[in-house]
Amino acid sequence: MSKAKLSKREHGKIERIVDYYLNGECQELVRRCELQVKALFSTSDDLAQHLHSTKSRIKDRERLRDKLIRKAIECKQLGQQFDITENNLFERVTDLVGYRILHLHTKQIEAINRIVLSLLQSERWVVIEGPIARTWDDEFRDYFQEVGIETRDNKRMYTNVTIFLKPMNRLDVRVSCR
Secondary structure (H helix, E strand, C coil): CCCCCCCHHHHHHHHHHHHHHHCHHHHHHHHHHHHHHHHHHHCCHHHHCCCCEEEEEECCHHHHHHHHHHHHHHHHHCCCCCCCCCCCHHHHCCCCEEEEEECCCHHHHHHHHHHHHHHHHHCCCEEEEEEEEEECCHHHHHHHHHCCCEEEECCCCCCEEEEEEECCCCCCEEEEEC
């Protein structure tokens, strides 16, 4: 199927969503969520034993615009309506905040996963989906399945485990281990 193009009206809708996301109230919510995730994981001595480093980020204007454009084009190609709006942005785009946990050995993920899920439960974060291991390596796929982590193919030459979560408010977060 040929690449669909978006109309001026569709681009305008995407720009309104991006502008909404960048307004002070939304950005405050996003920054607060990022800080809460950082605090949750950076204060755990148990987790620290297994980490190489951590990194967090908030999705910026260009990345959000690009993602929304990709989603709109995909909907158009499938004959579906692009239904992301200002009212459902926080529910439909699950990676406005990202927190990455880096570790050195794949086998560490079993302990990391157990600790992360325990922390999330104790602080009453809601796990929306996951953990999901995306991997290209059959040996890693078998390992993840053995420790109870769902697997999906990843064509890129790296492996990560992702958990989609949200606090009791309305913002979704992606936590990824590599």
